[in-house]
Amino acid sequence: MNSIEIKDLSLRFGEVEVxxxxxxxxxxxxxxxxxxxxxxxxxxxxxxxxxxxxLSHGQIFIDERNVTWEEPKDRGIGMVFxxxxxxxxxSVRGNLSFGLKNAGIPKAEIAKRIQRAAEILxxxxxxxxxxxxxxGGQRQRVAIGRALVRDVxxxxxxxxxxxxxxxxxxxxxxxxxxxxxxLKNTMIYVTHDQIEAxxxxxxxxxxxxxxxxxxDVPSQIYNRPINKYxxxxxxxxxxxxxxxxxSAGDNPSFIFGDERFDMSRYRxxxxxxxxxxxxxxxxxxxxxxxxxxxxxxxxxxIVVEVVEPMGSDTLVRTHLAGQEFxxxxxxxxxxxxxxxxxxxxxPAQVSLFETTSEQRL
Amino acid sequence: xxxxxxxxxLFRNLNAKIAALPMIATTLVVFLGCSIWTVVYSFTKSxxxxxxxxxxxxxxxxxxxxxxxxxxxxxxxxxxVFALVFSFVVGFVLAALIDQKIRFESTFRTxxxxxxxxxxxxxxxxxxxxxxxxxxxxxxxxxxxxxxFTFDLIAGRDTVIYALLIAGLWQGTGxxxxxxxxxxxxxxxxxxxxxxxxxxxxxxTYLFIVIPMMRGVIMTTLxxxxxxxxxxxxxxVAMTQGGPGISSEVPAKYVYDFMFARGNLGxxxxxxxxxxTTVLIIIIPWAYLEYGRKKKG
Amino acid sequence: MTSELLHDQQKPRTYSFDARPHEPAGAKPAKRxxxxxxxxxxxxxxxxxxxxxxxxVMVMTSLKGLPEIRLGNIxxxxxxxxxxxxxxxxxxxxxxxxxxxxxxxxxxSIKITxxxxxxxxxxxSVNGYALTNWKFKGSEVFFAILIFGSFIPYQVMLFPxxxxxRELGIFGSLSGIVFIHTIFGMPILTxxxxxxxxxxxxxxxxxxxxxxxxFWRIFLVILVPMSLPIFAxxxxxxxxxxxxxxxxxxxxxxxxxxxxxVQLNNIVNATQGVKEYNVNMAAALLTGLVPLSIYFISGKxxxxxxxxxxxxx
Numbered sequence: 001m002n003s004i005e006i007k008d009l010s011l012r013f014g015e016v017e018v019x020x021x022x023x024x025x026x027x028x029x030x031x032x033x034x035x036x037x038x039x040x041x042x043x044x045x046x047x048x049x050x051x052x053x054x055l056s057h058g059q060i061f062i063d064e065r066n067v068t069w070e071e072p073k074d075r076g077i078g079m080v081f082x083x084x085x086x087x088x089x090x091s092v093r094g095n096l097s098f099g100l101k102n103a104g105i106p107k108a109e110i111a112k113r114i115q116r117a118a119e120i121l122x123x124x125x126x127x128x129x130x131x132x133x134x135x136g137g138q139r140q141r142v143a144i145g146r147a148l149v150r151d152v153x154x155x156x157x158x159x160x161x162x163x164x165x166x167x168x169x170x171x172x173x174x175x176x177x178x179x180x181x182x183l184k185n186t187m188i189y190v191t192h193d194q195i196e197a198x199x200x201x202x203x204x205x206x207x208x209x210x211x212x213x214x215x216d217v218p219s220q221i222y223n224r225p226i227n228k229y230x231x232x233x234x235x236x237x238x239x240x241x242x243x244x245x246x247s248a249g250d251n252p253s254f255i256f257g258d259e260r261f262d263m264s265r266y267r268x269x270x271x272x273x274x275x276x277x278x279x280x281x282x283x284x285x286x287x288x289x290x291x292x293x294x295x296x297x298x299x300x301x302i303v304v305e306v307v308e309p310m311g312s313d314t315l316v317r318t319h320l321a322g323q324e325f326x327x328x329x330x331x332x333x334x335x336x337x338x339x340x341x342x343x344x345x346x347p348a349q350v351s352l353f354e355t356t357s358e359q360r361l
Numbered sequence: 362x363x364x365x366x367x368x369x370x371l372f373r374n375l376n377a378k379i380a381a382l383p384m385i386a387t388t389l390v391v392f393l394g395c396s397i398w399t400v401v402y403s404f405t406k407s408x409x410x411x412x413x414x415x416x417x418x419x420x421x422x423x424x425x426x427x428x429x430x431x432x433x434x435x436x437x438x439x440x441x442v443f444a445l446v447f448s449f450v451v452g453f454v455l456a457a458l459i460d461q462k463i464r465f466e467s468t469f470r471t472x473x474x475x476x477x478x479x480x481x482x483x484x485x486x487x488x489x490x491x492x493x494x495x496x497x498x499x500x501x502x503x504x505x506x507x508x509x510f511t512f513d514l515i516a517g518r519d520t521v522i523y524a525l526l527i528a529g530l531w532q533g534t535g536x537x538x539x540x541x542x543x544x545x546x547x548x549x550x551x552x553x554x555x556x557x558x559x560x561x562x563x564x565x566t567y568l569f570i571v572i573p574m575m576r577g578v579i580m581t582t583l584x585x586x587x588x589x590x591x592x593x594x595x596x597x598v599a600m601t602q603g604g605p606g607i608s609s610e611v612p613a614k615y616v617y618d619f620m621f622a623r624g625n626l627g628x629x630x631x632x633x634x635x636x637x638t639t640v641l642i643i644i645i646p647w648a649y650l651e652y653g654r655k656k657k658g
Numbered sequence: 659m660t661s662e663l664l665h666d667q668q669k670p671r672t673y674s675f676d677a678r679p680h681e682p683a684g685a686k687p688a689k690r691x692x693x694x695x696x697x698x699x700x701x702x703x704x705x706x707x708x709x710x711x712x713x714x715v716m717v718m719t720s721l722k723g724l725p726e727i728r729l730g731n732i733x734x735x736x737x738x739x740x741x742x743x744x745x746x747x748x749x750x751x752x753x754x755x756x757x758x759x760x761x762x763x764x765x766x767s768i769k770i771t772x773x774x775x776x777x778x779x780x781x782x783s784v785n786g787y788a789l790t791n792w793k794f795k796g797s798e799v800f801f802a803i804l805i806f807g808s809f810i811p812y813q814v815m816l817f818p819x820x821x822x823x824r825e826l827g828i829f830g831s832l833s834g835i836v837f838i839h840t841i842f843g844m845p846i847l848t849x850x851x852x853x854x855x856x857x858x859x860x861x862x863x864x865x866x867x868x869x870x871x872x873f874w875r876i877f878l879v880i881l882v883p884m885s886l887p888i889f890a891x892x893x894x895x896x897x898x899x900x901x902x903x904x905x906x907x908x909x910x911x912x913x914x915x916x917x918x919x920v921q922l923n924n925i926v927n928a929t930q931g932v933k934e935y936n937v938n939m940a941a942a943l944l945t946g947l948v949p950l951s952i953y954f955i956s957g958k959x960x961x962x963x964x965x966x967x968x969x970x971x
Contacts, residue, residue: 087555388807
């Protein structure tokens with residue numbers, strides 16, 4: 001059963017089309033992440049689902065109910081904002097109860113819901129405090145609590161962790177994950193942070209220019225990106241791209257410069273194979289060195305040009321047949337500028353893109 | 362280096378001190394010096410020229426026995442209370458209305474603010490004419506057929522202060538509106554979204570969420586408007602000259618008249634000292650709150 | 659889960675609008691004339707009437723002859739259009755002893771406003787700069803007193819200032835009134851400039867110092883050119899403020915230099931002679947013309963000027 005369905009949704013601000021004919025189904029209890037860089041339309045889409053923005057075209061269903069024209073409060077959603085958006089002059093309890101009081105819910109019921117939310121989020125001791133007296137992490141918990149007490153099936157998160165420092169962000173990420181497992185309600189989560197997306201999502205929708213480029217489970221997004229943009233967007237350090245051409249056939253191979261890589265182990269999408277200009281993408285972390293490289297179907301010798309030790313791992317920059325190339329090695333690896341190094345990778349782990357359309361082959 | 366040739370600290374940063382000299386002189390001589398002078402000489406017998414003849418509270422005793430001063434005080438209290446209440450209520454409502462994504466927003470804003478660009482003298486002259494019972498608004502409405510229409514605030518001893526109020530609000534409400542609008546617009550967008558999701562009606566959002574968030578702007582505006590009300594002078598001079606009789610006298614006019622027209626400096630100084638005290642009573646708690654809050658933050 | 663492609667070009671839609679034709683779709687039907695909207699616009703309309711009516715009455719009255727004014731209605735447009743009141747207000751109305759019209763006051767106001775504006779802005783901008791980048795011991799205290807001082811009623815300082823200007827030999831002269839406007843313009847202008855200079859990146863100032871530029875050089879060569887908008891705001895603030903001043907002009911400028919506002923008041927509230935309402939209105943409009951033009955031309959800068967004091971920069 002689908003919890004949320006978006007059909008043919010378009011949004012236009014004057015001449016500018018911000019969302020372009022989107023279709024999206026979200027299952028009950030699913031954690032869906034909308035991922036993209038700023039200006040891609042992810043927050044706009046979330047605001048449309050919340051009812052904070054009017055659509056130009058299309059429909060939105062929540063729990064099989066057409067809510068396209070419904071007010072936000074009637075949609076059965078709760079929302080958590082980046083700036084927390086707590087009512088600053090009210091205590092935490094006031095923040096949690098204001099909407100409920102306004103909806104005419106009996107006092108006893110309000111108290112019960114606040115009690116439950118406070119317990120889940122462990123903010124029982126903060127109920128009498130004003131938001132100004134809370135830390136960033138505590139504020140965000142209260143903001144989540146405000147969605148929680150609404151007792152709704154759908155939670156919307158608009159970059160909820162972006163205002164927090166790195167450590168708190170990691171902690172709260174785990175907590176949101178836990179919350180999802182406990183409550184089992186549908187969540188849509190907007191972020192530009194790929195780590196949040198990869199760790200939290202059941203499925204990720206990667207957005208760009210008002211389109212959803214790819215909607216899939218995190219591992220697919222990471223391993224089989226549908227186009228070059230997603231391939232470059234996901235992963236850090238980002239994927240290496242080598243420009244060359246594909247020679248199709250029973251034993252397809254990727255030719256660039258004087259090099260020829262055997263691509264017979266590569267799993268092509270659909271009809272896939274075609275001759276012509278092609279980009280080969282390989283992730284720096286998928287590249288093996290030394291003995292391990294020898295066991296790889298493809299291996300080459302390179303000269304180390306720049307070494308960037310990052311502690312947990314070491315980033316090496318070099319050129320492969322004249323094209324820039326990065327690889328990630330163990331943090332303990334002893335490697336120096338000028339070293340000769342054997343590197344290798346498995347064609348099954350690479351991605352091939354048609355150069356002009358940038359679509360996956 | 363500097364330790365070897367330590368210059369006199371007075372000359373360090375000399376250019377900046379020279380540049381700040383006008384400010385230093387103004388604060389010390391004018392704002393502090395002149396105020397203190399006025400307070401001190403309010404305890405003397407000065408008539409047309411300042412005298413060093415101290416007579417204690419005599420000027421104040423006489424001041425508070427003078428009906429003209431008592432009327433001035435009563436007027437400024439009535440005017441002040443109503444002006445504050447109305448300019449804030451109307452100013453905020455207008456700002457909130459303008460905030461409703463209306464068409465011609467900047468036209469409305471321009472119209473509500475233009476009187477603020479005018480001199481109080483011009484304002485007084487216009488409203489004196491409009492409120493003139495024999496030829497202005499009242500006469501015009503009567504001539505259109507509503508014979509019993511009465512709107513002669515300016516002619517009545519008990520009502521003339523409300524005539525001043527109408528003119529004063531006409532000039533000043535736009536100022537409050539602009540500041541309230543700036544305050545409303547500076548509230549976080551996401552607060553509004555949160556309130557919509559919570560299902561809070563717009564008016565409740567303004568009342569219970571936005572207004573409490575605007576405390577700083579409201580307090581500051583309040584102090585500016587209040588300090589302006591105490592200074593009320595030009596409008597009265599242009600519109601009623603304190604009349605009918607002495608029924609629309611105000612303290613600032615009392616001070617001016619006694620100092621410059623009647624040659625009774627002692628009275629003028631005592632009256633202005635009372636004005637100063639009033640302003641201090643308004644300002645000090647505010648400054649304390651503002652300053653105290655900043656220190657805590 | 660397999661990847662679903664969401665582009666309608668790539669995958670046929672599961673649903674189309676024809677499938678559920680009666681469902682809400684697209685933008686919520688615009689409720690242009692909802693009761694709330696009607697209410698909003700009616701209130702705005704009423705407020706607009708209150709604000710515009712005096713201007714309308716002023717213009718209409720100033721274009722009528724006296725007989726028509728005595729009969730008629732302040733709202734009715736003139737039956738017989740006349741510009742005589744404007745001519746008289748400008749050229750022949752009596753301001754106390756003389757009957758030379760407002761033109762004398764107009765030129766006086768120009769003579770007062772121009773130097774007062776220039777001097778007060780020059781002093782306050784340097785002041786704000788010193789307070790921002792060259793803080794010295796006690797500078798914040800002086801600034802606090804300055805701001806505090808702006809709330810003291812002028813009446814409190816009026817007489818001592820008369821004594822001071824008299825001692826300086828500038829009482830009742832143009833220099834005297836310029837001096838007074840410079841003093842009382844200082845708090846708001848200093849605040850305006852200080853807040854603006856504070857908002858500039860301090861690295862700019864530091865870089866200039868490292869490059870060896872001194873106090874005045876940094877101010878004139880670096881800060882002033884990049885602060886032109888705030889100078890414009892200050893200009894608008896001062897020109898309207900000084901033009902509209904009444905009290906200081908009355909006390910300090912001297913009989914010969916009475917500004918336009920004082921002369922307007924003298925024309926309107928002259929005790930002798932017949933009240934010429936049309937001339938009064940023309941005179942009021944003439945007096946208001948300069949600040950109103952500035953207001954309508956400058957728009958947002960004017961708003962910024964008056965908001966500068968209240969909303970902290």
